[in-house]
Amino acid sequence: xxxxxxxxxxxxxxxxxxxxxxxxxxxxxxxxxxxxxxxxxxxxxxxxxxxxxxxxxxxxxxxxxxxxxxxxxxxxxxxxxxxxxxxxxxxxxxxxxxxxxxxxxxxxxxxxxxxxxxxxxxxxxxxxxxxxxxxxxxxxxxxxxxxxxxxxxxxxxxxxxxxxxxxxxxxxxxxxxxxxxxxxxxxxxxxxxxxxxxxxxxxxxxxxxxxxxxxxxxxxxxxxxxxxxxxxxxxxxxxxxxxxxxxxxxxxxxxxxxxxxxxxxxxxxxxxxxxxxxxxxxxxxxxxxxxxxxxxxxxxxx
Amino acid sequence: xxxxxxxxxxxxxxxxxxxxxxxxxxxxxxxxxxxxxxxxxxxxxxxxxxxxxxxxxxxxxxxxxxxxxxxxxxxxxxxxxxxxxxxxxxxxxxxxxxxxxxxxxxxxxxxxxxxxxxxxxxxxxxxxxxxxxxxxxxxxxxxxxxxxxxxxxxxxxxxxxxxxxxxxxxxxxxxxxxxxxxxxxxxxxxxxxxxxxxxxxxxxxxxxxxxxxxxxxxxxxxxxxxxxx
Numbered sequence: 001x002x003x004x005x006x007x008x009x010x011x012x013x014x015x016x017x018x019x020x021x022x023x024x025x026x027x028x029x030x031x032x033x034x035x036x037x038x039x040x041x042x043x044x045x046x047x048x049x050x051x052x053x054x055x056x057x058x059x060x061x062x063x064x065x066x067x068x069x070x071x072x073x074x075x076x077x078x079x080x081x082x083x084x085x086x087x088x089x090x091x092x093x094x095x096x097x098x099x100x101x102x103x104x105x106x107x108x109x110x111x112x113x114x115x116x117x118x119x120x121x122x123x124x125x126x127x128x129x130x131x132x133x134x135x136x137x138x139x140x141x142x143x144x145x146x147x148x149x150x151x152x153x154x155x156x157x158x159x160x161x162x163x164x165x166x167x168x169x170x171x172x173x174x175x176x177x178x179x180x181x182x183x184x185x186x187x188x189x190x191x192x193x194x195x196x197x198x199x200x201x202x203x204x205x206x207x208x209x210x211x212x213x214x215x216x217x218x219x220x221x222x223x224x225x226x227x228x229x230x231x232x233x234x235x236x237x238x239x240x241x242x243x244x245x246x247x248x249x250x251x252x253x254x255x256x257x258x259x260x261x262x263x264x265x266x267x268x269x270x271x272x273x274x275x276x277x278x279x280x281x282x283x284x285x286x287x288x289x290x291x292x293x294x295x296x297x298x299x300x301x302x
Numbered sequence: 303x304x305x306x307x308x309x310x311x312x313x314x315x316x317x318x319x320x321x322x323x324x325x326x327x328x329x330x331x332x333x334x335x336x337x338x339x340x341x342x343x344x345x346x347x348x349x350x351x352x353x354x355x356x357x358x359x360x361x362x363x364x365x366x367x368x369x370x371x372x373x374x375x376x377x378x379x380x381x382x383x384x385x386x387x388x389x390x391x392x393x394x395x396x397x398x399x400x401x402x403x404x405x406x407x408x409x410x411x412x413x414x415x416x417x418x419x420x421x422x423x424x425x426x427x428x429x430x431x432x433x434x435x436x437x438x439x440x441x442x443x444x445x446x447x448x449x450x451x452x453x454x455x456x457x458x459x460x461x462x463x464x465x466x467x468x469x470x471x472x473x474x475x476x477x478x479x480x481x482x483x484x485x486x487x488x489x490x491x492x493x494x495x496x497x498x499x500x501x502x503x504x505x506x507x508x509x510x511x512x513x514x515x516x517x518x519x520x521x522x523x524x525x526x527x528x529x530x531x
Binding site: 005209210212213215216217219220221223224 | 385394
């Protein structure tokens with residue numbers, strides 16, 4: 001096996017079909033980048049849902065002196081009796097696992113921790129602005145309806161926030177984004193396969209003299225086919241590298257800023273990104289190799 | 303060396319057989335002319351020897367191998383023992399004489415040292431010494447055919463198949479080509495040459511196998527082209 005002979009053949013082949021090669025590279029790069037983004041969204045959703053699974057709770061925010069909520073209109077802040085009554089009412093409910101009272105100082109601390117990356121937001125909010133609340137941990141987060149309704153109507157409660165609903169809405173959005181990315185990735189992969197097929201066909205036609213002679217003098221099938229498959233592989237690899245750059249860019253620009261903006265609590269790590277990049281590059285190269293082989297079987301008689 | 307036993311070949315979409323129950327033996331070191339009009343089955347015979355086609359019936363042995371039992375994966379090894387020359391030379395236009403001949407060895411993975419040693423020897427054998435760095439379009443038809451013969455012979459095949467090698471070459475130059483083929487034959491290589499060229503066949507006085515409509519109509523050990531009678 002003469003490696004430099006094969007490589008010079010590959011180089012000639014790639015240069016002769018430069019426009020097709022570029023088309024393959026771009027298609028593979030975009031397809032794999034979108035596949036990677038889909039996988040990254042998956043990883044983000046996965047780490048978030050495991051992070052939140054034992055933390056989801058119902059929060060019943062209580063009326064402060066000047067609460068803007070309808071339920072607090074025409075009355076002052078929540079009274080001590082109302083708080084005691086609420087606590088009793090919540091504890092009596094069968095769906096409730098446990099309930100904790102969060103005063104203004106505690107609320108402010110939590111707030112600071114959650115928005116530590118957003119200093120402007122932090123400096124605008126003071127301890128007195130924070131509402132008091134009951135944090136209700138449910139036995140089953142999906143079983144929130146009765147508790148939610150009971151608390152919503154109770155005296156002294158400004159509003160009730162169910163983490164589960166917020167998360168569901170967010171996860172729903174992420175899932176739709178992921179599906180969209182994967183669908184477009186699939187279309188790109190399909191286009192890439194057709195393009196590679198065409199490139200190999202062109203390449204086989206351009207080099208029909210060489211391959212004809214190679215067959216005659218008894219070159220092995222591997223020797224005849226390898227340059228074509230290598231052309232596909234190299235195009236796939238270059239496409240994979242470009243998609244890796246795009247994915248790193250996406251991690252910094254999209255995922256990290258999204259994390260800041262939504263205070264997502266979990267961050268997509270570089271090792272997640274590395275895994276995704278490895279996977280997409282391998283998939284890209286494999287698709288190219290397979291597509292080359294399949295077309296070769298049709299257009300290069302050995 | 304080449305043994306055909308009752309071989310019939312019918313191409314798809316054709317009802318007339320290209321070869322019709324052909325039996326023939328070519329021994330090691332023989333020089334055989336395959337003559338007959340166009341469409342008489344000469345090229346089919348050569349393609350069957352190379353296992354580019356399969357017969358519909360009958361057995362073919364080449365270099366001691368039963369081609370029917372030779373797996374596809376071993377066909378390249380069969381072809382390494384068979385050299386081929388064609389009417390249209392089939393040189394690579396972007397490679398010079400040396401590179402064209404070396405290509406045949408490169409693609410079967412021979413080491414560079416071996417190629418450097420062997421190629422100049424063969425280029426000299428076909429009478430192209432001093433022209434190793436010419437491109438094919440700088441050579442005459444006869445010289446191009448010599449390059450093709452060098453390429454066919456460089457791996458020292460046991461059999462050389464020539465399909466009308468003088469078909470594109472004027473008679474004077476053809477004599478030179480035949481001399482090279484004869485020289486190759488004298489090294490012990492079996493040569494099978496399909497041709498229309500009566501003058502060449504008559505002058506060489508070698509074995510002649512005549513095909514007509516896929517059948518062998520004549521097999522003479524020191525024959526002539528035989529259109530005279």
